[in-house]
Amino acid sequence: MAAEAKLRTCSVTGLQVHLPAQKLIMTNAVTAVVFLLIGTVMAILIALTRWPAVHLLNQEFFYRFVTAHGLNMLIFWIIFFEIAGLYFGATILLNARLAKPRVAWACFVLMLLGAALADIMVFTGNADVMFTSYPPLQAHPLYYLGILIFAVGALLACLLFFATLVLAKQEGKYDGALPLVTFGLACAAIIAVWSLAHGALTYVPALLWSVGLMKNIDPAMYRLTYWGIGHGAQQINLVAMIAIWYLLGTLTVGSKVPSQKLSRIAFFLYLPFINLGAIHHLLVDPGLHSPFRIFNTSYAMYLAVVGSMIHAFSIPAGVEIAQRAKGFTTGLFQWLRKAPWGTPGFSSLALSFVIFGFIGGTTGVIQGSEQLNMLAHNTLRIPGHFHTTVVAGTTLAFMGIAYYIIQLVGQRKLIWEKLAKFQPYIFSIGVVIMAVGMLSAGSMGVPRRHWDVTFADANLPVSLGERIYGALGMVGIGGIIAFVGALIFILLAVGSLLKGEKIA
Amino acid sequence: MSISAPERIWWRPLAKEEKIWVIVALCWAIFMFIFMIAWHGAGRQNNPSTTYRITPAVFAQEANDFIAKYKVGEDKGRAIVAPPAGGDAYLISRLWSFDPILVLKKGERYRLHLSSLDLQHGLSIQPMNLNLQILPGYDFVVNITPTEAGEFSLICNEYCGIGHHKMVGKIIVKE
Numbered sequence: 001m002a003a004e005a006k007l008r009t010c011s012v013t014g015l016q017v018h019l020p021a022q023k024l025i026m027t028n029a030v031t032a033v034v035f036l037l038i039g040t041v042m043a044i045l046i047a048l049t050r051w052p053a054v055h056l057l058n059q060e061f062f063y064r065f066v067t068a069h070g071l072n073m074l075i076f077w078i079i080f081f082e083i084a085g086l087y088f089g090a091t092i093l094l095n096a097r098l099a100k101p102r103v104a105w106a107c108f109v110l111m112l113l114g115a116a117l118a119d120i121m122v123f124t125g126n127a128d129v130m131f132t133s134y135p136p137l138q139a140h141p142l143y144y145l146g147i148l149i150f151a152v153g154a155l156l157a158c159l160l161f162f163a164t165l166v167l168a169k170q171e172g173k174y175d176g177a178l179p180l181v182t183f184g185l186a187c188a189a190i191i192a193v194w195s196l197a198h199g200a201l202t203y204v205p206a207l208l209w210s211v212g213l214m215k216n217i218d219p220a221m222y223r224l225t226y227w228g229i230g231h232g233a234q235q236i237n238l239v240a241m242i243a244i245w246y247l248l249g250t251l252t253v254g255s256k257v258p259s260q261k262l263s264r265i266a267f268f269l270y271l272p273f274i275n276l277g278a279i280h281h282l283l284v285d286p287g288l289h290s291p292f293r294i295f296n297t298s299y300a301m302y303l304a305v306v307g308s309m310i311h312a313f314s315i316p317a318g319v320e321i322a323q324r325a326k327g328f329t330t331g332l333f334q335w336l337r338k339a340p341w342g343t344p345g346f347s348s349l350a351l352s353f354v355i356f357g358f359i360g361g362t363t364g365v366i367q368g369s370e371q372l373n374m375l376a377h378n379t380l381r382i383p384g385h386f387h388t389t390v391v392a393g394t395t396l397a398f399m400g401i402a403y404y405i406i407q408l409v410g411q412r413k414l415i416w417e418k419l420a421k422f423q424p425y426i427f428s429i430g431v432v433i434m435a436v437g438m439l440s441a442g443s444m445g446v447p448r449r450h451w452d453v454t455f456a457d458a459n460l461p462v463s464l465g466e467r468i469y470g471a472l473g474m475v476g477i478g479g480i481i482a483f484v485g486a487l488i489f490i491l492l493a494v495g496s497l498l499k500g501e502k503i504a
Numbered sequence: 505m506s507i508s509a510p511e512r513i514w515w516r517p518l519a520k521e522e523k524i525w526v527i528v529a530l531c532w533a534i535f536m537f538i539f540m541i542a543w544h545g546a547g548r549q550n551n552p553s554t555t556y557r558i559t560p561a562v563f564a565q566e567a568n569d570f571i572a573k574y575k576v577g578e579d580k581g582r583a584i585v586a587p588p589a590g591g592d593a594y595l596i597s598r599l600w601s602f603d604p605i606l607v608l609k610k611g612e613r614y615r616l617h618l619s620s621l622d623l624q625h626g627l628s629i630q631p632m633n634l635n636l637q638i639l640p641g642y643d644f645v646v647n648i649t650p651t652e653a654g655e656f657s658l659i660c661n662e663y664c665g666i667g668h669h670k671m672v673g674k675i676i677v678k679e
Contacts, residue, residue, distance in 0.1 A: 059666060093507050130663050134624045136640060137665070177514060180506040219624055219639045246506035257506055259522055260514035285637045286555040286618075286644035293551065294540050302533030309529035313522065318506070370540050371550055377635040378626045378661035445633040447626070447661030452669040455659070459580055459601075460672050462657040464630060 006097070011504065012408060020101035021091040025084045025409050026497075028108060029402065032080035033493050035115065036395075039072035040486045047434065047479025051472055052454060059451040063130070066449055068122045070131030074233065074390065075147075076115045079154050081398050082188065082240050083107070086161040088409070089185035089243070094178075096168035099160060107157040114150025118143055130449060132226060135206065135217040144207040151203070151229075155196045158189045180263055181250075184243030187267045192236045194275060198228025220287045231278035234386070237394040239270055241356070244397045245315050245349055251404055252346040253339060255318035256325070263314045269307030273299045280368035284377045290370065297368050305365060312357055344420045348400025351428040356393030359435060360385060378449075380475075381442030384435045391482070392431040396424060399489050406493060412500030420492055427485025430478050437474025444468050552636070554645040563619045563643060567594035571604050579605055584676075587614060595658075595673070597625040597638045599665060602658045602673025610653050610677050618644040626662030629675070635661060650677040 006019045042065045048056040057065065091098050098104060121127040126140035133139055165186065168174060178186065202225040208214040246263070249255030257263050279296035282288060299305060323335035340346045363385040367376040376382060403420060406412055414420050445464045446453050453472070455462040518526070544550055558566075570585070570592070577584040583604035587593040589612035596603045598621040608614060618627060620640040628635045638644060658673035 059669065063663065063666070063668075128665075134662070137623050137663075174509050176512065177510050179508050180510065218641065220642060223639075250506045255506065259516070259518055260510045261516065262518060262522055262526070263506075264514075282637075284551055284635060286552075286639055286642040289553045290544060290551065294537075298537050298540060301537040306526070306529050306533050310526060313525045365536075369536070371543055371547060374549065374551060374635055375633050377637065378628065379633065379635060443633070445628065445630045445659075447628060447659060449663045450661065450669055455669065455672060458670045458672040460582075460657070460674055462630070462659060462672050 010092075010408060015092055016095040017409070018091045018097040020104075021087050021098040022409055024098065024101060024104045024108065025087050025092075025405070028080050028084035028087070029405055030494075030497065031108075031112065032077050032084065033402075033490055035072045035076035035080060036486070037490050038119070039069055039077055040483060040490065042066075042069035042072065043486075044479060044483040047476055047483070049451070051476025051479075052469055053473065054476060055452075060125075060128075062451045063449070064122065064125060064128050067128060067130050068119065071118060071122060073395075074131065075150070076119075078237055078390070078394065078398075079150075079233070080111065080115075081402075082192075082236060083111070083154065083157045084405070085240055085244065085398075085401075086157065086185055086189055087164075088405070089182040090161050090164040090168065092409070093182050094165075094168045094173045096164065096171065096173040099163040099167045103160050104157065107153045107160065110153030110156070111150050112153075114146045114148070114153060117146030117149065119146075121146060132230065133206065134226075135209065135219055135222050138210055141207055141210040144203045144210055148200070148203045148207060151196050151199045155193065158192045158196070161189050162186075177260075177264075180257060180260060181243050181247045183264060184239060184246060184267050187270055188236050188239035188243060190271055191232065191239055191275065195229050195232025195236060198225050198232055201225040202229055220285060223282055223285060227278040227281040228275070231281060232275050234390060235270065235274045235277075237390055238274070239267065241352070241394040241397045242267070242311050242315075244401050245311070245353060246318070248345050248349040248397065248400050248404075249315060249318050249322075252343055252349065253319055253326075254322045255315075256321045257314055257318045258321060259314065262310055266307040266310035266314070269303055269310075273304035273307075276300055277304065277368060280373060283368075283370055283373040293370050297370055297373075302365075305361075308357075308361060315353060342421045344403045344424050345400045347421075347424040348396050348403075351424055352393050352396040352400065355388050355396075355428055355432060359432070360389035360393050363439065364389065376442065378447055379442035380438045380446045380448050383448050384438030384440075384442055387431055387435045387438065392428050392435070396428055396431075399427070400424065402489070402493055406496050406500070407503060410497050410500075411503045412496050413503060414492060414496045415500050416492060416495070419488060423485055423488045423492065425485075426488065427482055430481030430483070430485050432478070434475050434478025434482055437471045437476075437478055441468050441471035441475065444471065446472065549634075552644065552646040554647075556643040556645070557641060558619060558643040560619070560621045560640050563594075563617075564596065564621055567596045567603075567617070570594045575604070576607065579674075589614075591615070592617060595627070596621060597627065597660070598622050600660070600667035600671035602627070602660070602671070605674045605676065607676045607678060608648075608650050610650050610679050613647060613649045616646045616648050618646060623664045624662050625660050625664055625671070628659045628661040630657040630659060632656070637662065650675075653677045653679045 121143035127143035276296040328335040328338045585604040586607040625638045656675045660671035
């Protein structure tokens with residue numbers, strides 16, 4: 001059969017790799033890294049502008065680059081990488097073939113075209129509207145069109161992922177339940193469909209409005225549907241990251257999940273409940289009443305948070321069980337001390353898990369409670385929260401798995417393995433310093449997306465106090481360290497794929 | 505292993521540690537949920553939830569009438585307005601200022617009307633760091649009682665174009 005001829009057997013894992021899927025995984029992942037590079041360059045320029053001692057960019061470029069940073073990082077880098085992850089979970093982990101590689105290529109082309117169009121609009125100054133593009137602030141129609149084209153591509157890719165699962169079942173590649181990682185990725189894909197539908201509800205009217213076919217957009221309604229995609233997309237990241245955590249646990253120490261039942265319930269809890277939390281962006285908006293705010297911002301009585309708490313138990317427990325089975329049984333923590341801290345896959349897992357859980361998740365739940373949100377809304381506390389979730393959490397976990405993808409799917413050895421050992425530490429230390437700086441500055445009133453917090457040009461004197469400068473210095477210094485960490489990753493990834501020794 | 509299909513029967517009962525963990529997490533979740541509701545009774549600061557639809561033109565008219573009626577002075581061209589204690593007060597948000605400068609009395613309650621005449625803005629009252637979203641087309645009514653005297657800065661914390669960083673205002677609270 002033709003389909004059989006397109007398979008190779010992985011020499012490390014013994015898994016069957018469908019070659020067209022392999023090519024798609026690598027193409028999507030490499031494209032993701034290119035967007036990561038764009039976002040990273042923007043990141044350092046922004047961080048150095050928010051550090052008042054440097055104040056690098058002029059205001060026009062600052063706001064333009066903040067828009068570009070959000071778009072390239074939160075959407076393009078992460079979703080391209082997630083699509084690679086979905087293809088990986090549906091094919092390699094199931095020993096299966098990808099349902100329609102040609103459709104997958106069409107998805108890729110759509111996503112790339114959409115991303116390029118939106119980026120061109122942003123960098124040519126036609127969309128200085130921030131990642132949120134809140135109306136009545138208006139961008140060029142092609143900006144909204146670009147995002148819509150990208151979203152259609154991503155939506156089709158999710159549907160292709162489901163089709164591949166069905167095909168694998170029909171071909172008898174798995175029987176009964178999916179592997180946990182694929183199950184988690186399937187949950188992420190379901191949330192992606194939900195979020196992308198909100199993307200359509202948001203950007204189709206915005207496009208019609210920008211070309212003059214719709215007279216008016218209600219700003220409150222826009223915010224409601226926008227955050228369906230704006231935060232929904234972050235929930236895709238959360239769920240995909242947790243699936244990757246389980247995968248990294250297995251690949252690095254052979255982690256054994258204590259209860260498949262509990263972990264699966266935890267993933268399931270995200271489906272009905274996690275997206276309710278998107279309403280925390282609207283807690284201080286006009287037009288909503290308290291019962292609506294409370295029910296939604298608590299993810300229906302924090303049931304989605306209970307899901308996260310279950311993963312917080314199961315993932316380290318899985319590592320502990322595996323390590324103890326290897327004989328590391330002395331005392332309470334020998335299993336942890338003897339963990340492979342020099343393997344970038346493991347250190348990424350551990351750091352991403354700890355930073356996400358202890359800083360990212362907690363700040364999220366705190367700032368998302370109805371009343372406390374008044375103290376955090378639109379201050380630098382918000383970026384402080386999400387840089388520990390989506391950067392030190394999701395991005396770091398994706399970097400960790402990328403080291404495996406380069407070797408197992410890309411079939412190349414890492415160049416500079418020693419540097420790879422340090423990369424997760426450098427990156428996460430930088431992000432933590434930066435995020436703590438942001439959280440403290442924000443709690444002193446420093447707004448997010450703001451070019452000059454000294455208010456030198458304002459016609460009334462405003463001072464947020466002297467202490468903000470220490471916190472903003474942390475943002476700058478942490479930003480530089482994180483920038484170095486990200487750059488090392490990009491160099492390692494691209495360098496290994498181009499120059500790394502081939503693995504047969 | 506999380507990358508291979510689970511063994512046939514993967515829905516075994518949970519171990520004791522897992523059960524305890526889940527129950528503790530669940531109880532904490534319910535506690536936090538109830539506390540968020542209880543704070544409406546116990547706490548003195550809650551998110552305002554009175555809103556009216558209004559057009560920017562009508563809001564501008566009402567606010568300008570208010571300013572003309574209660575104006576007590578000027579600071580660099582900005583009106584200084586002292587609304588009656590217990591009454592309505594208006595704050596206009598527009599590119600790029602908050603107007604007028606309000607003079608309030610400590611311990612008195614005001615119905616503060618917030619709306620924008622153009623883009624979305626963010627009202628951030630410093631140094632107590634209270635932040636509210638302001639949308640055009642919506643008259644957001646905040647019941648506010650100043651508890652300390654002094655001068656408070658207003659800064660915009662929703663991006664509103666190139667002069668965003670210049671958008672400030674002031675509230676003066678007198679004893």
